[in-house]
Amino acid sequence: MAGGRVVALGTRAAVVRALPRAERIDCGGRTVLPGLIDPHLHLFAVAARHVELDCAGFRRVRDLLAAVARAAKGAPRGAWVRGGGLDDARLDRLPTAAELERAAPRNPVRLRHRSRHASVLNTRGLARLAVATPGADRTTGLVAGAEPLVSRAVGPLAHDAIETGLVAAGRELASLGLTTVADATPRTWAGLAPLRRVMARGEFPLRVIAMRPPGARPWRPWKRLVPGAVKVMVEEGPDGLRPDPAGLARRVALAAHRSDQVAVHCVGMATLVAALDAFAALPARVRARRRHRLEHVAECPPPLVPRIAALGLTVVTNPAFVYWRGDVYRAETERSRHPWLYPARSLLSAGVRLAGASDAPVVSPNPWLGMGAARARRTASGETFGTREQLVADEALALFTTGAAWALHADMLGRLVPGGPADLVVVDDRWLCGRGPHHAARAWLTMANGRIVWHA
Numbered sequence: 001m002a003g004g005r006v007v008a009l010g011t012r013a014a015v016v017r018a019l020p021r022a023e024r025i026d027c028g029g030r031t032v033l034p035g036l037i038d039p040h041l042h043l044f045a046v047a048a049r050h051v052e053l054d055c056a057g058f059r060r061v062r063d064l065l066a067a068v069a070r071a072a073k074g075a076p077r078g079a080w081v082r083g084g085g086l087d088d089a090r091l092d093r094l095p096t097a098a099e100l101e102r103a104a105p106r107n108p109v110r111l112r113h114r115s116r117h118a119s120v121l122n123t124r125g126l127a128r129l130a131v132a133t134p135g136a137d138r139t140t141g142l143v144a145g146a147e148p149l150v151s152r153a154v155g156p157l158a159h160d161a162i163e164t165g166l167v168a169a170g171r172e173l174a175s176l177g178l179t180t181v182a183d184a185t186p187r188t189w190a191g192l193a194p195l196r197r198v199m200a201r202g203e204f205p206l207r208v209i210a211m212r213p214p215g216a217r218p219w220r221p222w223k224r225l226v227p228g229a230v231k232v233m234v235e236e237g238p239d240g241l242r243p244d245p246a247g248l249a250r251r252v253a254l255a256a257h258r259s260d261q262v263a264v265h266c267v268g269m270a271t272l273v274a275a276l277d278a279f280a281a282l283p284a285r286v287r288a289r290r291r292h293r294l295e296h297v298a299e300c301p302p303p304l305v306p307r308i309a310a311l312g313l314t315v316v317t318n319p320a321f322v323y324w325r326g327d328v329y330r331a332e333t334e335r336s337r338h339p340w341l342y343p344a345r346s347l348l349s350a351g352v353r354l355a356g357a358s359d360a361p362v363v364s365p366n367p368w369l370g371m372g373a374a375r376a377r378r379t380a381s382g383e384t385f386g387t388r389e390q391l392v393a394d395e396a397l398a399l400f401t402t403g404a405a406w407a408l409h410a411d412m413l414g415r416l417v418p419g420g421p422a423d424l425v426v427v428d429d430r431w432l433c434g435r436g437p438h439h440a441a442r443a444w445l446t447m448a449n450g451r452i453v454w455h456a
Contacts, residue, residue: 050164
């Protein structure tokens, strides 16, 4: 490697001829792979987890409340106590507004659900919301489906805090073998300022491809920060889709006719049908070569698979959800529909381009867990479902290499070829053995742009 690029691959003699004075790194018989790619995570939220209260590890609400009380003692009076990763499936129950108020009587509290679609607030925090905030239960403190309103009331993290979190997130992601990530929270160029600052200081070495909101002004690539797809959010609730199918079709058409790649947030079956209708309404020339994306595709009945393939859409799936959330899915979903959840094999067999992503911090950003889950289709309790959707090792690896690169319109990523980016990860061979979810949970060495950014 030289100048951030791969110069040669092959035997020792062959590469010495190409670069006779190159530094050599002895990997001790380990396996060298292309740098891994996560094409859909929420980078600033991953960063916030490093500077806010992480609620994900708690099993008992009393322990969570004690942690909130400790955080409140260290915060200035009146400042928000922020937490993330709240998981009602792992906690014995959710805390109430009154309990959070007793834990932090001088501060408003906001604990965000791991899905990032709901929060629990204390009494003081609820008082700061607009009086008519929809989805707010002022007795329990639960606010569902109004996260933008809650976030506006809470306000952004201080610049120094989010930058500290981004630096920590960069180290965490590099330790997992990731060299490229896509920030799936749509942001304008101005909204990416904290990331640009840490990149300019050389404190965030990964490549970031940033999704944009509909109508956002395009911007030029800067260092290792690259504009990505236009993301269209769809909320699926008891009153139907928001935006409705006609509104979704208009947003997709507007972005597509501006030559943008479009990514539709597509969890439920109703959203999937509406998204397919929206893409089908586009002229073939507007669909061709754009690599339009369906994010998540959590529920996909078999009759829709050929339609996804015929429209040339790319699916960015979340295989680790089978492991982390599979027991909940098994309990809440009819058995006949289990094979429809986060499909993989059926999509690949139909010719659909498939990428894997974590959606972190909804679950861990560890891509090795995603690969293990794609192979095993096993839940955290050890149960299996949808085993016909299992992938083999090289297919699971492709989800986070060539498949992810395809989804990002970055075909030189996810592979090691002369002239390509010098992004690689060195791992033990354990990841090839078995189908457990925890194989090769950390990299031995990660290089991005030809520089070592992580070494165990």
